[in-house]
Amino acid sequence: MSSQTRVKKDKEIIGEYETQVKEIRNQLVEQFKCLEQQSESRIQLLQDLQDFFRRKAEIQLEYSRSLEKLAERFSNKIRSSREHHQFKKDQHLLSSVNCWYLVLNQTRRESRDHATLNDIYTNNVIVRLAQISEDVIRLFKKSKDIGIQMHEELVKVTNELYTVMKTYHMYHTESISAESKLKDAEKQEEKQFSKSADLNVHLLRHEDRPQRRSSVRKIEKMKEKRQAKYSENKLKCTKARNDYLLNLAATNAVVAKYYIHDVSDMIDCCDLGYHASLARTFRTYLSAEYNLETSRHEGLDIMENAVDNLDSRSDKHKIMDMHNQVFCPPMRFEYLPHMGDEVCQVSAQQPVQTELLMRYHQLQSRLATLKIENEEVRKTLDATMHTMQDMLTVEDFDVSDAFQHSRSNESMKSVASETYMSKLNVAKRRANQQETEVFYFTVSTSVIPACYR
Amino acid sequence: MSSQTRVKKDKEIIGEYETQVKEIRNQLVEQFKCLEQQSESRIQLLQDLQDFFRRKAEIQLEYSRSLEKLAERFSNKIRSSREHHQFKKDQHLLSSVNCWYLVLNQTRRESRDHATLNDIYTNNVIVRLAQISEDVIRLFKKSKDIGIQMHEELVKVTNELYTVMKTYHMYHTESISAESKLKDAEKQEEKQFSKSADLNVHLLRHEDRPQRRSSVRKIEKMKEKRQAKYSENKLKCTKARNDYLLNLAATNAVVAKYYIHDVSDMIDCCDLGYHASLARTFRTYLSAEYNLETSRHEGLDIMENAVDNLDSRSDKHKIMDMHNQVFCPPMRFEYLPHMGDEVCQVSAQQPVQTELLMRYHQLQSRLATLKIENEEVRKTLDATMHTMQDMLTVEDFDVSDAFQHSRSNESMKSVASETYMSKLNVAKRRANQQETEVFYFTVSTSVIPACYR
Numbered sequence: 001m002s003s004q005t006r007v008k009k010d011k012e013i014i015g016e017y018e019t020q021v022k023e024i025r026n027q028l029v030e031q032f033k034c035l036e037q038q039s040e041s042r043i044q045l046l047q048d049l050q051d052f053f054r055r056k057a058e059i060q061l062e063y064s065r066s067l068e069k070l071a072e073r074f075s076n077k078i079r080s081s082r083e084h085h086q087f088k089k090d091q092h093l094l095s096s097v098n099c100w101y102l103v104l105n106q107t108r109r110e111s112r113d114h115a116t117l118n119d120i121y122t123n124n125v126i127v128r129l130a131q132i133s134e135d136v137i138r139l140f141k142k143s144k145d146i147g148i149q150m151h152e153e154l155v156k157v158t159n160e161l162y163t164v165m166k167t168y169h170m171y172h173t174e175s176i177s178a179e180s181k182l183k184d185a186e187k188q189e190e191k192q193f194s195k196s197a198d199l200n201v202h203l204l205r206h207e208d209r210p211q212r213r214s215s216v217r218k219i220e221k222m223k224e225k226r227q228a229k230y231s232e233n234k235l236k237c238t239k240a241r242n243d244y245l246l247n248l249a250a251t252n253a254v255v256a257k258y259y260i261h262d263v264s265d266m267i268d269c270c271d272l273g274y275h276a277s278l279a280r281t282f283r284t285y286l287s288a289e290y291n292l293e294t295s296r297h298e299g300l301d302i303m304e305n306a307v308d309n310l311d312s313r314s315d316k317h318k319i320m321d322m323h324n325q326v327f328c329p330p331m332r333f334e335y336l337p338h339m340g341d342e343v344c345q346v347s348a349q350q351p352v353q354t355e356l357l358m359r360y361h362q363l364q365s366r367l368a369t370l371k372i373e374n375e376e377v378r379k380t381l382d383a384t385m386h387t388m389q390d391m392l393t394v395e396d397f398d399v400s401d402a403f404q405h406s407r408s409n410e411s412m413k414s415v416a417s418e419t420y421m422s423k424l425n426v427a428k429r430r431a432n433q434q435e436t437e438v439f440y441f442t443v444s445t446s447v448i449p450a451c452y453r
Numbered sequence: 454m455s456s457q458t459r460v461k462k463d464k465e466i467i468g469e470y471e472t473q474v475k476e477i478r479n480q481l482v483e484q485f486k487c488l489e490q491q492s493e494s495r496i497q498l499l500q501d502l503q504d505f506f507r508r509k510a511e512i513q514l515e516y517s518r519s520l521e522k523l524a525e526r527f528s529n530k531i532r533s534s535r536e537h538h539q540f541k542k543d544q545h546l547l548s549s550v551n552c553w554y555l556v557l558n559q560t561r562r563e564s565r566d567h568a569t570l571n572d573i574y575t576n577n578v579i580v581r582l583a584q585i586s587e588d589v590i591r592l593f594k595k596s597k598d599i600g601i602q603m604h605e606e607l608v609k610v611t612n613e614l615y616t617v618m619k620t621y622h623m624y625h626t627e628s629i630s631a632e633s634k635l636k637d638a639e640k641q642e643e644k645q646f647s648k649s650a651d652l653n654v655h656l657l658r659h660e661d662r663p664q665r666r667s668s669v670r671k672i673e674k675m676k677e678k679r680q681a682k683y684s685e686n687k688l689k690c691t692k693a694r695n696d697y698l699l700n701l702a703a704t705n706a707v708v709a710k711y712y713i714h715d716v717s718d719m720i721d722c723c724d725l726g727y728h729a730s731l732a733r734t735f736r737t738y739l740s741a742e743y744n745l746e747t748s749r750h751e752g753l754d755i756m757e758n759a760v761d762n763l764d765s766r767s768d769k770h771k772i773m774d775m776h777n778q779v780f781c782p783p784m785r786f787e788y789l790p791h792m793g794d795e796v797c798q799v800s801a802q803q804p805v806q807t808e809l810l811m812r813y814h815q816l817q818s819r820l821a822t823l824k825i826e827n828e829e830v831r832k833t834l835d836a837t838m839h840t841m842q843d844m845l846t847v848e849d850f851d852v853s854d855a856f857q858h859s860r861s862n863e864s865m866k867s868v869a870s871e872t873y874m875s876k877l878n879v880a881k882r883r884a885n886q887q888e889t890e891v892f893y894f895t896v897s898t899s900v901i902p903a904c905y906r
Contacts, residue, residue: 013789023783030779038772041544045553052527052556059519066512074505091494096731100498103505103738116855124852131883138887142894149898161786172791235804242799242809245788252785259782267769272890275765276845278549282760283850285556289753291856293746300742307735312728316720319491326483329712330476332705333614335698336466338625346695351688356695392729397736399577402569403744430584434591437725441595445602 021158028151039140046133050126057121060114067111071104093318095310102306106299113292120288128281143269150262161251168240175237178230185223192216384440391433474611481604488723492593499586503579510574513567520564524557546771548763555759559752566745573741581734596722603715614704621693628690631683638676645669837893844886
């Protein structure tokens, strides 16, 4: 191996190491960037959530106020109508009017609940989000400080490795050079030996001998010196290699520890409490929404109960009670005998007896005919009424289908477009209902006056 | 009894009857008024309900649009941010970001559901109310027609009673007059008899006899005539009285039947289907509201599930996976032997052996000390982390109290005023939390660099 290729090899080795260290440093920089991006994303997310809930709170307040105004408008109307129309004073006793009042109550309840939602968003959820944002900023800073310390340590360790590697290389170079010098000396010594052996064979001149001896001693001295130098360099090299090998193992351990544990710990530091605090914020939001729902549900149940209690019979009696003097039956007409007439019963002696009996029989037969006729009419009326009742109590109020959108992602359909409430269906049903009604009235009025005849 | 008092008595009787009939007629008029008022009240109620639901539908639409706009604003932001920042592309995989997306989903769901509410109010509830209003008007008209017939019958019946009563009075008057005339004739006859008896006792003149006989015959004839007249009038009177008595009973029966049954039937006619249709309308409203609630609840449950799944560990791993090249551990540093140096292990022969052993023992004792120190620090850190975890997971998110207003009628309290979220409490908790955090970091950073030393 020539000296030139040797130098090149050294440079390559150092270059390879330097590249590897550079890559690690780049990674460390990128890791900070990545954590910074994550923090920024979180701060952005928290800012978005705050903006979102600020606007949602406003929407809740607008909604709440609209509902309140709506309820108030009609409550005022009811109040003034009660003050001005005596007969409306007890209207709330009627089951239908009661339902209307409960619709207004429910509206007021919704209004209050959405105002509460506004309050919770504004004074609780947003405050929490702002705090989490502060926490993210503070913890990122602290984590970065710790990260910087760890990175500095990594740099220090890799620099040290570089140093000990170079030291090893240096001592190894020196060791090689000492070795070659020693080998040179050994070669010279060997040459000297073979020369003196030659001379011994060929008659050596006496005056030449001391000269040759001093030269041999000189070579031996040099060889000893070079031997010492070589041993010294070899020891230095061994120590340097040991140092390098130990440092190498330590550095690999530190780097591995950093990548496997410390980076993760650093991220944990950034994350400290983030998920827990965010969860508590969302749970506050959920608690508010669930409670709103419970309150709504309670109100709707009250309303449903009132609808169950819609009762025409009881309302009719209440109306008749309210207007008692209008509906109470009058006194019977008393028999008013003329001028001391003491007869106060139907006189059925002769000669009126025959006539009375005749009239009685006529009436009896008339009554029998009417009874039969009425029975027929009654049957028709009952059947018609039954049909009408079926029409009137048909269960056409379930609108669940309209809320199915969320399970499938299809575009919503208008409720009125195809269900029971489609214009065609409504028109058909109403025509049918009114036809039945007309028939009912025709049949029943054909009978009512008969009672009075 | 003088003739004058007799006339007065007749007038009184007639007057009493007329008053009674007048009162009944007033009642009938008042009954119509009352039914008309009820119908008007109903039409007014139905009009109010329509106005109410029209406005409520508008409010739903406004609310729905506000929510939609809100969700859209942030969805667009997310979309454009994803397009422009590569690293944000997979953010939705993070559990915290997922929660935020679900908040937006829930907002969109609410928006759609309130739009559906608007649709149902407008195209179903209001349509029904308008139909009920038509029905009330039509049925009131029909019921009034029937009522008018019944009232006419009542008037006819009472008029008839009046007529037969007057007839009875007339015939009774005539009967009394015929009776008194007959009694006059009987008195004259008696007078004639007592006169002729006197004459028989006192020697009666012969030429006077025929004259007396003719006068007796005349009186007898008159008496017979008057007797016949009286009998005739008495029969007429009896017939008239019978007629009156029978009519009286019939009239009382008709009036009683009207007040006890017919008025009630007439009101039933007005009411026909009113309560049933109103109930169906309210049930449509309830069905819509209950379904809205169910849909909300479903959405909130999805959201709650996502909050339950907030997981810092999994998010950390996702982030590290997303930036794999930044976080993947680098290659180990390889041992780079110098220039064909074949030794690649720590050399532990003499003379370095002693030195190595010494260093080894030094490191061992250093490690033992560090282990003890670390154990202490670890205990402190664990305890501090425990305290922090307690702070971070405190269940401070239940806001049920804020929705209690509906059960008691007290004025609402602000959520932030006295609960966990009061300014004082928040400040205290945050100070406490940050103090603990600072302590944790101080302790942990005192240990971290030691790993690298």
